[in-house]
Amino acid sequence: MPLDEEPEIPFFEVHEIVVPHLGHVPIVKGDFTGLPKKIQQFIAFYADYMKPRGIFICDGSDEEAHMVINKLLERGTLHHLPKYEENYICSTDPQDVARVEGKTFICTKNKHTSVARSRAGAKGGLGLWLSPEEAKKEMDERWPGCMAGRMMYVLPFCMGPLGSPLSKYGIQLTDSNYVLLCMRIMTRMSSQVFNLIGEGDFVKCVHTMGCPRPWRKKVVNHWPCNPEKVLILHFPEEHKVKSFGSGYGGNSLLGKKCFALRIASNLARDEGWMAEHMLIMGVTNPAGKERFIAAAFPSACGKTNLAMLKPSLPGWKVRVVGDDIAWMRFNDKGELYGINPESGFFGVAPGTNWKTNPNAMASFQKNSIFTNVARTADGGYFWEGMEDEVDKDIEITTWLGQPWKIGMPGKAAHPNSRFTAPASQCPIIHPRWEDPEGVPIHALLFGGRRPEGVPLVIESRSWEHGVMLGASLKSETTAAAEFKGKSIMHDPMAMRPFMGYNFGHYLQHWLDFNKPPNKMPKIYHVNWFRVGKDGRFLWPGFGENIRVIDWICRRLDGEDIAVDSAVGMLPKKGSIDLTGIEDKVNWDEMFTLPKDYWQSDIRETIEFLDTEVGDDLPPRLRQELNEQEERIKKM
Known part of the structure; x- marks a missing residue:
């Protein structure tokens, strides 16, 4: 077995379906030929480019989510928190815990479309630019074959209420089923999006953990990633985002900061909104x-x-x-x-408790995913700020898997640990x-x-x-x-x-x-x-x-x-x-x-x-x- 030690656990018996655009990449789930031609071309291009072992076209359903959750439970990526209804916890590789701002670029033909004409001594803190030529060079070193041996999930999603004139549509390709579950919470992920897009425009989002099989490095916390090669590229002129190597938050949930802010700010400038x-x-x-x-x-x-x-x-x-x-x-x-x-809400966990934010706490009592927080022996979550809300002597497992108790040195949860919860569950949702x-x-x-x-x-x-x-x-x-x-x-x-x-x-x-x-x-x-x-x-x-x-x-x-x-x-x-x-x-x-x-x-x-x-x-x-x-x- 390769060093990644992550055996694939199939959802279904995989049937080889040969589609002219795709060669011999099997369609594991979904109706590829029923998709609008523009979307077929997008999927086919990246399937040929990234070489996944199969294509899983998502519909956003509860049944689909439960299939994915069960797979990740069996693998050990997710752990159920039995104190709650459908709440799960996972830990990332310790090298993949935050936004990677220094490796995040805007790619346009004209540099000053993306970044201001700064003066000598500037640190470039208001955006980083990469030329299309440099971007292509970096992509050529990373993306070809990056999904070999892995599944490519096709996520159709809407930012904003489905059908709203203020909403925008996107399709994300990813080889992370954790990302699939979180995008399902954070966006309106639905097969309806394919029809709403039709042959119209959509934001193209491409994400990979950057770990093709066989992967020759040890995987930590069942979290394959490639921190040495992390790169996030935005192509506003093409309405496209490409993210490599990280599965954390906004680096991988591309509907969030990448689409809803960086790409959307370009759309807002062109269309007269904010x-x-x-x-x-x-x-x-x-x-x-x-x-x-x-x-x-x-x-x-x-x-x-x-x-x-x-x-x-x-x-x-x-x-x-x-x-x-x-x-x-x-x-x-x-x-x-x-x-x-x-x-959904993708909130910082430490400091959140029933005193500081009871409504946030109420929002994630079910159907939520916790990342890089600690677990209590009775099947609950824990992070700094919850000391008054759990038994002082309860055994705790830190986000790094170490035994810990309140009062011991160090932190149980990562300072940037997160909860991902459906907004509809907030008791004060408007x-x-x-x-x-x-x-x-x-x-x-x-x-x-x-x-x-x-x-x-x-x-x-x-x-x-x-x-x-x-x-x-x-x-x-x-x-x-x-x-x-x-x-x-x-x-x-x-x-x-x-x-x-x-x-x-x-x-x-x-x-x-x-x-x-x-x-x-x-x-x-x-x-x-x-x-x-x-x-x-x-x-x-x-x-x-x-x-x-x-x-x-x-x-x-x-x-x-x-x-x-x-x-x-x-x-x-x-x-x-x-x-x-x-x-x-x-x-x-x-x-x-x-x-x-x-x-x-x-x-x-x-x-x-x-x-x-x-x-x-x-x-x-x-x-x-x-x-x-x-x-x-x-x-």
Whole structure:
């Protein structure tokens, strides 16, 4: 047996079906000849290119999912968690645990279609470009024969509600049945998609773990991958994504960041809409008035917690539309409407518990997949943050398969471990979350982890000033990316890892929306993470964040509860309802604007944007930066 030690366990007796396009590659499941010709050609080309042992055309059904789950249970890739209904856990190879931003490229004929005209010293953090010629060279070293001895799964999926005018379609080819199961949760995966595409356009997604048989390296955790050769290529001019070597999250679930942000942002630019790294939530005040808010935070900065907020103020109701990605467009009346293109939650597990996010916890009590978390001896899951919710003495198996107990050194779960759960199971999912028309967006929020200097909430002075606040977004780094340690990092618009084209052109795209008949939503910047002199958070966060949402909604209603400052509009003292938490909040410390800090911050921001975006930085944005710098000088 080869070193991969992964015997194939067939679903069915395989029948050799010779299709003219495919040679002797057998169709294991599905009706290839009944597919639209354009889709047949796509499958046939890559079957010939990647040489799979068979083709499995998926329909997204429960029966199909159970076949795959049983196969992975038998193999040892998945383990059932008997405390729950249809919940499963798996662990990846330890070398495959995060996004691979340094190996993720946009491939276009013109370099500056993809990346800005940066200046000397730029780090290239706002997207990486690879020429088509270089991309072909890299592909030729990897893709030919990459699925030899493995099954090729054909995943038809829709981003957004099936049939919605705001939705887009894709087909992913993959040799990972784990990816099949997760894509089934995260997208609308259905054989209907083949008919909805017909002979029309679709996004072509090609993924492989990069481990053809026989594989001469030892497979760890039943997770074949090829970390030395990982590469993710986007071809926006061809509406295509190709991913090699990794099975982790957004590297392999290509409907997520690759399609819904990088490719979709190109589509949005060309078609006049917005594809953003944003949650969408509906908030209803005690009087019954509902507002919808879209918010952009870097990964692991609280998007899911905010989207599923359990309000501490009586009479408020929060309902989630989406927790990670928003597609938004202005209608004929100039009203901004948004949809959640995903159908599941792919959330960071550590820190999530019944206190911090009970609605997320309720969402994954069944029909969910957990990746790189720990297991308890009684058949449950565990990660850091759940110490108060399990028996202190219970035996735990870490994500690396080691025995462990609470209080021992090290971590039981990987810091970037994840849950993948159907959005429909969230107890506060909004009844309009699959509305084909979307929901109206009344306000946009930006925010990150800023331990120093940045107040709890800032209202922008104008649409253009708000775009500048988004472009200036910074945050403490988290485990979601491939970076180590804690440092403040630029993450403009929370899109730094997900930009699909020239960031300067992207900012201009935002600025261009401010024209008749468009009614522009107000823009805010929030910071739940400022730390006081004693090293503790100045704001209690979590459910208390509804108090800031309350202030924002009152501002949307025109209440005079804001005061001008050098950096934007701040709440008038006492205008945020602090009933019951007065002793936990030092208002003056939370809203103070240290002049030295802000002078240094604006200079560093201008230097960053001048270096990374260079001559592509829109003149109006440069004007906003200069005006803010002048206001800060006069503080």
